[in-house]
Amino acid sequence: xxxxxxxxxxxxxxxxxxxxxxxxxxxxxxxxxxxxxxxxxxxxxxxxxxxxxxxxxxxxxxxxxxxxxxxxxxxxxxxxxxxxxxxxxxxxxxxxxxxxxxxxxxxxxxxxxxxxxxxxxxxxxxxxxxxxxxxxxxxxxxxxxxxxxxxxxxxxxxxxxxxxxxxxxxxxxxxxxxxxxxxxxxxxxxxxxxxxxxxxxxxxxxxxxxxxxxxxxxxxxxxxxxxxxxxxxxxxxxxxxxxxxxxxxxxxxxxxxxxxxxxxxxxxxxxxxxxxxxxxxxxxxxxxxxxxxxxxxxxxxxxxxxxxxxxxxxxxxxxxxxxxxxxxxxxxxxxxxxxxxxxxxxxxxxxxxxxxxxxxxxxxxxxxxxxxxxxxxxxxxxxxxxxxxxxxxxxxxxxxxxxxxxxxxxxxxxxxxxxxxxxxxxxxxxxxxxxxxxxxxxxxxxxxxxxxxxx
Ligand SMILES: *Cc1c(COP(=O)(O)O)cnc(C)c1O
Numbered sequence: 001x002x003x004x005x006x007x008x009x010x011x012x013x014x015x016x017x018x019x020x021x022x023x024x025x026x027x028x029x030x031x032x033x034x035x036x037x038x039x040x041x042x043x044x045x046x047x048x049x050x051x052x053x054x055x056x057x058x059x060x061x062x063x064x065x066x067x068x069x070x071x072x073x074x075x076x077x078x079x080x081x082x083x084x085x086x087x088x089x090x091x092x093x094x095x096x097x098x099x100x101x102x103x104x105x106x107x108x109x110x111x112x113x114x115x116x117x118x119x120x121x122x123x124x125x126x127x128x129x130x131x132x133x134x135x136x137x138x139x140x141x142x143x144x145x146x147x148x149x150x151x152x153x154x155x156x157x158x159x160x161x162x163x164x165x166x167x168x169x170x171x172x173x174x175x176x177x178x179x180x181x182x183x184x185x186x187x188x189x190x191x192x193x194x195x196x197x198x199x200x201x202x203x204x205x206x207x208x209x210x211x212x213x214x215x216x217x218x219x220x221x222x223x224x225x226x227x228x229x230x231x232x233x234x235x236x237x238x239x240x241x242x243x244x245x246x247x248x249x250x251x252x253x254x255x256x257x258x259x260x261x262x263x264x265x266x267x268x269x270x271x272x273x274x275x276x277x278x279x280x281x282x283x284x285x286x287x288x289x290x291x292x293x294x295x296x297x298x299x300x301x302x303x304x305x306x307x308x309x310x311x312x313x314x315x316x317x318x319x320x321x322x323x324x325x326x327x328x329x330x331x332x333x334x335x336x337x338x339x340x341x342x343x344x345x346x347x348x349x350x351x352x353x354x355x356x357x358x359x360x361x362x363x364x365x366x367x368x369x370x371x372x373x374x375x376x377x378x379x380x381x382x383x384x385x386x387x388x389x390x391x392x393x394x395x396x397x398x399x400x401x402x403x404x405x406x407x408x409x410x411x412x413x414x415x416x417x418x419x420x421x422x423x424x425x426x427x428x429x430x431x432x433x434x435x436x437x438x439x440x441x442x443x444x445x446x447x448x449x450x451x452x453x454x455x
Pocket of ligand 1: 218295296
């Protein structure tokens with residue numbers, strides 16, 4: 001049987017004929033070999049007749065196409081979860097994307113002081129904006145919030161004790177556990193209080209000559225309710241500052257510059273409030289409620305930020321020029337008072353229910369016209385991504401009858417389409433929550449649904 005198969009070279013020739021002359025020999029050779037190996041294996045397993053040259057070439061061409069298709073690709077998030085770490089968290093604003101493309105395309109004054117004509121600091125671009133928006137004295141941006149916490153603890157608490165409430169020694173997600181990060185950074189964790197109740201005097205009683213800082217971790221991905229008590233940040237600031245040199249670190253997790261309560265959500269603490277309450281350092285993410293690119297932001301006391309900047313670890317955690325550009329553009333939207341309009345996360349969060357209803361009605365008409373069984377449904381969006389746990393927002397979407405293979409097979413077909421669409425399943429129906437779908441994505445959404453469900 002193997003001698004009935006074409007040679008690798010013959011197959012490569014056939015591939016060249018269909019794929020053109022520019023692709024590297026090695027890429028075509030690997031695809032040809034893999035396809036011939038598969039044919040031999042199939043024959044050994046009892047395949048009836050050897051594949052033709054055309055069949056082999058077509059299958060090998062598909063291998064080449066797959067190899068040339070990026071693994072990371074955009075998708076339509078119809079789940080109604082606004083911040084999903086698995087789906088890349090916050091979509092970026094047009095302003096952020098434009099700034100990132102411009103700065104990425106050529107050279108930029110990343111670490112260059114244009115007025116002086118000499119070396120500058122990459123941190124200067126964001127510092128003024130962050131201090132103006134948060135009221136802090138100084139600011140620093142690193143790769144993500146996990147890195148921010150790690151840097152703060154390593155630089156300021158190594159070999160010393162960090163006091164934290166038992167109820168806040170938590171896992172953030174993806175295996176990121178506060179006690180582990182503390183240990184890794186060379187600090188010693190001192191837990192105080194109980195899981196459900198911790199008072200300011202619990203912290204005060206645990207202070208020793210070894211204490212470096214008090215740390216508060218905002219419970220961003222779970223909620224304790226019932227017989228609970230957390231010390232207020234201002235109380236902790238008082239305790240810390242009564243003891244000379246003791247610092248208060250507030251890890252806000254998501255953090256937000258805009259209040260969430262006006263949109264019917266629980267009040268997520270703002271960065272400004274933490275600064276005003278007396279936290280010496282506040283850490284938060286760039287890609288949660290801020291709505292920008294992945295980054296970890298540290299704002300607070302000038303002398304401490306200077307110490308963090310100088311620490312060797314800061315070099316290992318530094319952010320790149322396109323992230324600086326995206327963050328700066330995102331922060332400028334806040335400064336101009338246009339965050340609600342320009343930042344997709346805030347646009348989604350503040351979309352009025354009537355607008356979602358109108359879009360759902362229009363979509364249902366298009367889907368029905370294409371032969372699908374669809375109707376408007378009321379649904380609930382969630383923030384997700386470690387912000388506002390348990391909080392939901394009323395929304396509208398479309399419920400679509402899956403094809404006869406069933407809801408989960410249909411949902412998989414949607415995930416494997418181009419563009420991929422991620423839906424929810426409820427009562428054997430496919431649900432597309434429109435709050436997380438941009439109006440500009442709707443034509444693609446309709447096309448993907450029709451392609452996947454009328455096959
Ligand atoms: C999300 C989160 C982090 C980690 O932030 P990343 O930007 O994902 O690294 C840390 N602390 C809290 C409380 C969080 O919610």
